[in-house]
Amino acid sequence: xxxxxxxxxxxxxxxxxxxxxxxxxxxxxxxxxxxxxxxxxxxxxxxxxxxxxxxxxxxxxxxxxxxxxxxxxxxxxxxxxxxxxxxxxxxxxxxxxxxxxxxxxxxxxxxxxxxxxxxxxxxxxxxxxxxxxxxxxxxxxxxxxxxxxxxxxxxxxxxxxxxxxxxxxxxxxxxxxxxxxxxxxxxxxxxxxxxxxxxxxxxxxxxxxxxxxxxxxxxxxxxxxxxxxxxxxxxxxxxxxxxxxxxxxxxxxxxxxxxxxxxxxxxxxxxxxxxxxxxxxxxxxxxxxxxxxxxxxxxxxxxxxxxxxxxxxxxxxxxxxxxxxxxxxxxxxxxxxxxxxxxxxxxxxxxxxxxxxxxxxxxxxxxxxxxxxxxxxxxxxxxxxxxxxxxxxxxxxxxxxxxxxxxxxxxxxxxxxxxxxxxxxxxxxxxxxxxxxxxxxxxxxxxxxxxxxxxxxxxxxxxxxxxxxxxxxxxxxxxxxxxxxxxxxxx
Numbered sequence: 001x002x003x004x005x006x007x008x009x010x011x012x013x014x015x016x017x018x019x020x021x022x023x024x025x026x027x028x029x030x031x032x033x034x035x036x037x038x039x040x041x042x043x044x045x046x047x048x049x050x051x052x053x054x055x056x057x058x059x060x061x062x063x064x065x066x067x068x069x070x071x072x073x074x075x076x077x078x079x080x081x082x083x084x085x086x087x088x089x090x091x092x093x094x095x096x097x098x099x100x101x102x103x104x105x106x107x108x109x110x111x112x113x114x115x116x117x118x119x120x121x122x123x124x125x126x127x128x129x130x131x132x133x134x135x136x137x138x139x140x141x142x143x144x145x146x147x148x149x150x151x152x153x154x155x156x157x158x159x160x161x162x163x164x165x166x167x168x169x170x171x172x173x174x175x176x177x178x179x180x181x182x183x184x185x186x187x188x189x190x191x192x193x194x195x196x197x198x199x200x201x202x203x204x205x206x207x208x209x210x211x212x213x214x215x216x217x218x219x220x221x222x223x224x225x226x227x228x229x230x231x232x233x234x235x236x237x238x239x240x241x242x243x244x245x246x247x248x249x250x251x252x253x254x255x256x257x258x259x260x261x262x263x264x265x266x267x268x269x270x271x272x273x274x275x276x277x278x279x280x281x282x283x284x285x286x287x288x289x290x291x292x293x294x295x296x297x298x299x300x301x302x303x304x305x306x307x308x309x310x311x312x313x314x315x316x317x318x319x320x321x322x323x324x325x326x327x328x329x330x331x332x333x334x335x336x337x338x339x340x341x342x343x344x345x346x347x348x349x350x351x352x353x354x355x356x357x358x359x360x361x362x363x364x365x366x367x368x369x370x371x372x373x374x375x376x377x378x379x380x381x382x383x384x385x386x387x388x389x390x391x392x393x394x395x396x397x398x399x400x401x402x403x404x405x406x407x408x409x410x411x412x413x414x415x416x417x418x419x420x421x422x423x424x425x426x427x428x429x430x431x432x433x434x435x436x437x438x439x440x441x442x443x444x445x446x447x448x449x450x451x452x453x454x455x456x457x458x459x460x461x462x463x464x465x466x467x468x469x470x471x472x473x474x475x476x477x478x479x480x481x482x483x484x485x486x487x488x489x490x491x
Contacts (some may be wrong), residue, residue: 027316032113033483047171058219063413065401065452067336069484071322071343071353072380076314080116081357081375084124084253086288086307086366089234090139090225091129094284097309097401098252100146100360107282112361114311115148115248121315122160122241124253125190125477128225129234137225138258139268139474141237142274143221147212147249155210161203162223163189171424171478176287177454178444180426185444189238190374190425190477195444197240198377200427202219206241219271220251224258238477242315252334255284279479283363290365294345303346305371310362312370319357320381327466327485330394336488340409341378341473344371349401350408373475380471386461387454393490395455396469398427400447400483411484414450423447423483425476427456431469432459447483458490 009224084097095110102108126141147153163169169192179187183199186192196203210218225237256277258266269277291306321339322328331337340348356369357376368377386392400422401411429441443456461467471485 040326049277053346060414060416060418061423062402062450063415065336065413066409067338067411067486067488069323069338069349069408069411070352071348071351072317072319072339072341072355074317076355076357076376077316077318078313079119079121079315080360081121081250081312081315081370082116082253083124083310083312083375084122084126084368085374086309086363087124087284087286089129089286090128090284090289091135091254092285093139093255093257094281094282095257095278096124096126096141096253096280097312097320098254099277100250100278104279106280110281110283112310112363114361115250117245117248119242119244119315121375122220122239122243123249125374126225126238126255127230127234127236128227130227131232132232136231139225139227140256140258140269141221141223142219142254142256142269143223143239144217144252144254144271144274144278145210145212145220146217147214147247149247150214151247152214152389153212153245153249154242155245155249156210156211157202157206158237158242158244158490159197159200159202160243161193161235162203162221162239163192163240165189165223165236166228166398167365168192173265175443175445176446176451177456180442180444183426184444186426187444187446188478189236190479191426191444193238193240194375194474194476195240195426197375198321198472209431217236217271217275219274222269222274223361223449243334252278254281266327268298280333287365291367294368305344305369306365306367307371308359308362309366311360312357312374313360314352314357314373315371316377316379318379320383322383324385326383328382330384330386330392330461331487331489333392333489334491336486338484338486339380342373342376342475343368344481346405347403347482348405349411349484351371358380372481374477374479375474377472377474380473381468382471382487383466383468384461384464384487385461385466389463389464391460394461395458395488395490396429396457396459396471397488398423398445398447398456398483398488399453399486400451402450403482412450413452417447417451418449421446422449422451422480423476424478425473428472429457429469430456430472431459432467449480453486
């Protein structure tokens with residue numbers, strides 16, 4: 001192993017993509033009805049995320065909440081996203097995702113022949129795992145970019161970040177909601193990456209501008225995913241980069257075990273190593289479960305979403321949420337309405353709106369949709385208006401009810417929430433408070449399955465008053481969709 005890589009203890013790497021959904025649905029009325037951690041080798045890490053023994057788990061009960069769920073207006077934009085998430089667990093080195101043409105390749109099916117020009121994103125999440133001492137090799141991930149044209153191409157990196165679980169962003173226990181003005185609160189690499197990019201940051205190792213000569217290739221990323229030294233062990237790397245290119249470029253994400261020098265020692269892969277690897281390698285493995293075909297997704301069948309490897313269409317969802325002209329009428333006192341976020345097949349809360357980004361190109365054994373919308377940013381404006389003749393107190397929250405596709409006005413929560421964490425990420429709220437002062441607040445939120453969520457902001461609206469709230473959420477890896485953005489008028 002590389003001497004400059006720290007010895008890392010085992011901590012669990014949660015799987016964040018909704019690969020399989022059981023056929024058992026929550027119990028709802030029809031819509032028409034009334035409404036102890038291992039020690040590290042060199043240093044101690046925080047405890048693992050473990051559930052308490054079964055006999056100590058509190059008894060859970062389902063809590064029915066009557067509140068309208070609404071679909072989002074608008075739609076995803078047209079920006080293509082290079083989305084590399086299959087296989088999530090990499091044991092056999094190979095190509096993770098290539099949009100190069102297949103000319104000259106030993107394995108033509110490993111290349112999707114798609115060029116990027118203008119604005120595009122790169123999203124990637126992969127895990128390195130070792131179960132035996134023989135598997136303790138240094139796995140590198142490389143993202144190669146090439147200019148195939150006859151003129152120079154300029155590529156600008158707008159924002160971007162890449163983090164390992166260990167040591168960059170451990171899955172630590174945090175409070176359900178923490179205000180985070182400067183961006184130092186996170187749990188897991190997906191949480192940290194989304195936090196950085198939401199704030200418009202670019203890590204220093206990323207170039208600001210690259211100029212690629214005709215036919216030139218460069219490494220945009222060439223970083224390790226060190227599994228560690230304690231068997232069994234694993235580690236993950238999450239990456240999100242936003243770019244723009246003056247001309248067409250091809251991209252390839254690859255996983256290679258470190259080559260060795262003449263003395264048998266591991267070394268960092270060079271550009272020529274990656275170029276040769278791209279032409280001679282097949283897809284990395286083991287392959288994930290193949291997805292259920294879209295036409296076969298019947299309600300009572302086992303549904304396999306699959307993991308994503310391809311080019312998805314859509315980077316941001318920008319909309320103004322209204323229900324009366326250019327205004328959004330607040331709910332009646334004691335009532336609430338919600339907008340569904342990151343909905344997917346069998347998880348639309350009966351709105352019928354699947355927000356998952358469509359795939360432009362993909363490998364045949366990977367997801368038909370970019371379910372989860374990981375790395376996609378929601379920019380939502382709520383022009384709230386109080387049309388009553390009394391002042392009303394409004395609360396805004398994020399919620400994670402049980403996923404279902406049965407009822408649009410009945411939600412099930414758990415009391416207490418399920419121990420399994422379904423959301424780790426940052427949300428930004430911008431609004432004018434009751435003293436007429438502008439607010440720009442970031443909150444790091446942890447939510448478990450079935451959790452109602454606490455109010456992130458409360459506003460008092462006078463009779464007839466109109467006040468806008470802007471919500472920005474970059475849907476994080478390490479989360480399980482869907483969630484709800486909820487507006488409630490307090491008693």
